[in-house]
Amino acid sequence: MKDKKLRSAEWFGRTGKDGFIYRSWMKNQGIPAHEFKGKPVIGICNTWSELTPCNAHFRELAESVKHGIYEAGGFPVEFPVMSLGETLIKPTAMLYRNLVSMDAEESIRANPLDGVVLLCGCDKTTPALIMGACSVDIPTIVVSGGAMLTGKYQGRDIATSDVWRFSEAERAGRMSEDEMNIAEACMSRSRGHCAVMGTASTMAVMAEALGLTLPDNAAIPAADSRRKVLAHLSGMRIVDMVKEDLKLSDVLTRQAFDNAIVTNAAIGGSTNFIIHLLAIAGRIGVELSIDDFNTSALGIPLLANLQPSGKYFMEDLYYAGGIPAVMKELDKFLYRDTITVNGKPMADNYKTAECYNRDVIASVETPFNKLAGISVLKGNICEHGAVIKPSAATPGLMKHAGRAVVFENIDDYKSRLDDPDLDIDETCVMVLKNVGPKGYPGMPEVGNMNIPKKLLEKGVHDMVRLSDGRMSGTGFGTVVLHVSPEASAGGTIAVLKDGDMISLDVFKGTLNVDLSDTEIAERKKQLTAPTDWATRGYVYLYQQHVEQAHLGADLDFLKGGSGSEIHKDSH
Missing domain, CATH: 3.40.50.2300 (Response regulator)
Incomplete structure (x- = not known):
């Protein structure tokens, strides 16, 4: 035991005017005097x-x-x-x-x-x-x-991850709106x-x-x-x-x-x-x-x-x-x-814990999947890093090269995703820009982009997707996230174009675009500073001071503990 004076004694242990004020106003809640004594x-x-x-x-x-x-x-x-x-x-x-x-x-x-x-x-x-x-x-x-x-729907267990499956089923015409409404009530019970x-x-x-x-x-x-x-x-x-x-x-x-x-x-x-x-x-x-x-x-x-x-x-x-x-x-x-x-x-x-169901908690010797954790990727698209969750990805897409189909921002994505004329197939790599910490702002969970409707109708359920945003923990798929630097900070993702060849190799931890350093640098010279950033309030403060994803997206002036020192008295 450490013998240390209680921090609260700086308030409630005082005599005179200050102690009177600290204790008296608390007593209006019906708190007896002995509660303040040590x-x-x-x-x-x-x-x-x-x-x-x-x-x-x-x-x-x-x-x-x-x-x-x-x-x-x-x-x-x-x-x-x-x-x-x-x-x-x-x-x-x-x-x-x-x-x-x-x-x-x-x-x-x-x-x-x-x-x-x-x-x-x-x-x-x-x-x-x-x-x-x-x-x-x-x-x-x-x-x-x-x-x-756990939710219960039509005799089976459901939960939040099923939202993504239900959404794609409805978009593909395999699930009606009435069925969606029933599932909605069954899930959050x-x-x-x-x-x-x-x-x-x-x-x-x-x-x-x-x-x-x-x-x-x-x-x-x-x-x-x-x-x-x-x-x-x-x-x-x-x-x-x-x-x-x-x-x-x-x-x-x-x-x-x-x-x-x-x-x-x-x-x-x-x-x-x-x-x-x-x-x-x-x-x-x-x-x-x-x-x-x-x-x-x-x-x-x-x-x-x-x-x-x-x-x-x-x-x-x-x-x-x-x-x-x-x-x-x-x-x-x-x-x-x-x-x-x-x-x-x-x-x-x-040390006294026991496993009561090996179908839920496996042993290290016989795991459910040898691929686990979150893999950090590096490459010319993500100099400071990007992340992918191998256990939620499609094994056949963990090493993949494909043609980029680029969405400049979330509005561009929403307006063109289900356009039947969108030039995309299942081998392509979907790229979503400007959804990072500064660019959105706030780095939303939109990285697990929906599969275009015309591909859903062909039976496609996963594609390589790439963004500077995040993904809900309930989501899944071969989704590369947290690309850093983000597009709004001048990262390489900002200059990706339709048709660029992108290579992903999770096993080697790499993510690259088939462009020379010279070409990337030339494209970056054409970038212009964002003009739609906030001009007041917390969002202004956030965009001016938020760090990139590879640093935790905290505000730069909050790093490092500042201790429990008590502010100056006002009485």
Whole structure:
């Protein structure tokens, strides 16, 4: 135990006018005087919002956290930050991830908090809150909201990944609008985030593999009563973390990041994992580069048979043993002694885990797929990198050369995709420009472009697709993403033209266009600066300061932790 004065004592422990003000106004909520006497004050950072359906049950979850804090002798205070609902917010939730991180950071630093519980679930709320908390660096624990129950439609299981299949079936005339409406109601049948290994579940796994949660956090379904139990226990644990002064910087070592990369490979996690983990590393001050995602995950096979890379769902993963069972399989690849928020080394969190269904969690010796993780590509199209998810790609397209069919921006893509005169066949490479961090702005999840209707009608279900944008973690296909530098920053993708020959070789980690350096340079001379950037507000700030995808797309002035120093008094 470290003997350290409580941070909240700088507020509630004062005498005279300042102490009077800090305590008196809090007492108007019916709080008795003894709550201010030496108890750790624990903030519950809540991303509840009815505009964020994934997190709509968080008021209830926060109550379970409060019960745990009270039981352990702490004083809970719940506070809101901006929430991001992936399915509703325009133009893309990613535009506002950094804004939410700033909201969380300043809310934590400016208030009398000794520790904080982060309630997060929907895709961007998890990395945003972790990034903000990293910049303050006080004792912190993460509680995820959990995945929804698996959908049921016409006698079979469905979930978010089926949205893409249903969409193509409707466009090809194989599914009616009435059938779509029925499936819509069948899919989202309980509280929680997407039921597949999409970005939300990937972020929950990331938090657990980093050591920021109690064991089993990632896989317990949102509707399962054990999710509330975990929240209660997390509330209890954060009080002890304050007493021990166990901070984020103690947990988030370079080895912890490697553990997360290895685990993400084994579960077939979202490509968004890279951009968020890089941003978190930048906030806590850990050196991590996009190339590390190739080296740290080298030789890690796919163990979790989950959509979109496999067959099953998050609910099934929990019943099969959850992330502790997966990490136990990965034991020889992990840094076993990294400290976690429960004060124990990582290996202690999975040493008693059991796998109860080998069709859901495979062994390292007999994996579901030897291709796993997220492959980082380099080449003259992507000098600073691009990414692809091999486990969700078509094996026959992993090495492919084809003629480029180029869409200059999202509007060009939407207007021409289903034009019967579009000059395209299944051997072509679809290219979408100007959907990167600066160019859209916000880097939307449009990289897994729809297959043109005339090719769908021929039975084509996958093509090589290339963009400077992102893809939903629920998506799949041979899709190259996060091309850096992006088109709006003058990257080579900006000068690609119809008919250019593009070569992809995932096995060699390369992505190139068959153009000389001289030709590329000549084309770049013809580029003009964008004229449609924002001129005011947060979007202006974002476009002026956002870094490229290979750096995590954070704002450049937010890199590096700035500590928990209290702002100057105003009284």
